[in-house]
Amino acid sequence: MMTQLSSPIAEPPKVSVDRYRGAVVEDLQLPPAFALPFTEHVSRVIELAFEREFSHIPILDKHRKPLGYVEVASLKEKWEAGQMDPNDKVEKYLTKFKRSSSEPYTLITPLTPLSELEEFLKSNIFALVTDYERKFVLAVATSDDIKEFAKRGGF
Structure with a gap:
């Protein structure tokens, strides 16, 4: 009599499913970044932001590296409340990017x-898209950009 050995059925390996089918940031076709130097006057920042309908603007240092960003609505509120001089430099009102060993870039x-x-944007308002050496800000990406891409691509 022959006995047949039964072997347990192996489960297929768990594979993470990429709902975007390998798409990368470049596929979003974002417009070129709009960023301003830290020396720009608040009045000019507000004017340029409203012309372009931006809610947040990256602010760059003298070497064009990102220092932080300004929230346009907050600037406008302070201006209208008389809490700032329109000739103030924007660096006075920027939110600096946190860079430390506990919060790596x-x-x-x-x-x-x-x-x-998408994972990054769960805890951040926007993402600066830069080159690999972080020398240039190429674009700004938001959750809305991903949603629009997903809608266009049927994801």
């Missing part, structure tokens, strides 16, 4: 997978 480039960008 998250590099977002044109080749960053959209799934990684």
Whole structure:
């Protein structure tokens, strides 16, 4: 009599599913970044932001590296409340990017997978898309950009 040995059925390996099918930031086709120097006057920042309908503007240092950003609505409120001089430099009102060993910089480039960008945007208002050396701000990405891409692509 022959006995047949039964072997347990192996479960297939768990594979993370990329709902964006390998799409990267570059596939969002974002417009070129609009950023301003830290020396720009608040009045000019507000004017340029409203012309372009931007809610947040990256602010750059003298070497064109990102220092932080300004929230346009907040600037406008302070101006209308008389809490600032329109000739003040924008550096006085910027929110600086946190860079420390406990909060490392998250590099977002044109080749960053959209799934990684989506995860980053769960805890951030926007992402600066830079080159690999973080020398140039190439674009600004938001959750709305990903949603629009998903809608267009049927994801």
